[in-house]
Amino acid sequence: QVQLVESGGGLVQAGGSLRLSCAASGIKFSDYGMGWFRQAPGADREYVAIISGNGDRTYFADFEKGRFAISRDNSKNMVYLQMNNLEPADTAVYYCGADRTFRSPRNHYEYDAWGQGTQVTVSP
Numbered sequence: 001q002v003q004l005v006e007s008g009g010g011l012v013q014a015g016g017s018l019r020l021s022c023a024a025s026g027i028k029f030s031d032y033g034m035g036w037f038r039q040a041p042g043a044d045r046e047y048v049a050i051i052s053g054n055g056d057r058t059y060f061a062d063f064e065k066g067r068f069a070i071s072r073d074n075s076k077n078m079v080y081l082q083m084n085n086l087e088p089a090d091t092a093v094y095y096c097g098a099d100r101t102f103r104s105p106r107n108h109y110e111y112d113a114w115g116q117g118t119q120v121t122v123s124p
Contacts, residue, residue: 002026002113004096009118012086016122020081022096022115030054033102034072034079035111038092038120048094049081050105059106063089086122093117 008020022034036048049070050059058070067086072079079096097111104110 002098004098004113004115006094006096006115006118009094009120011121011123013123014087016086017082017084018086018120020083020094020096020118020120022079022081024077024079024096024098027098027113029077030074032098032100032112033105034070035097035099035105035108036070036079036081036094037097037108038090038094039117040092043092045095045108047106047108050099051079052102083120086120088122088124090120091122092120094120 003025005023012018030053033052035050037045038048039045048061049068051070051072055072067084069082095117096115098113099105099111
């Protein structure tokens with residue numbers, strides 16, 4: 001059974017930082033690109049950052065403006081999202097997804113599995 005479990009969300013003030021973690025099991029982790037997506041109330045799910053199976057390719061959403069970084073540790077089946085200089089607009093539930101095909105990983109519908117999400121709330 002594939003399991004993805006996010007952690008690290010919380011409440012921070014604008015300008016603060018959070019580091020999200022996603023622990024994967026039930027897959028050969030290095031065969032999967034991993035993505036972070038987020039969804040705010042009433043909004044569509046959007047990609048935040050993506051990393052290929054071996055970590056050599058990454059993608060970042062334009063709204064990040066260099067504030068975020070994605071990384072992975074294949075020896076631990078973990079993927080991380082470091083978020084700095086957070087803004088109230090970053091408030092959302094953040095989801096970790098696993099994408100085997102990695103053809104259009106910016107599209108959430110390509111993903112094979114999702115975690116349950118972790119809430120990030122940024123206050124002004």
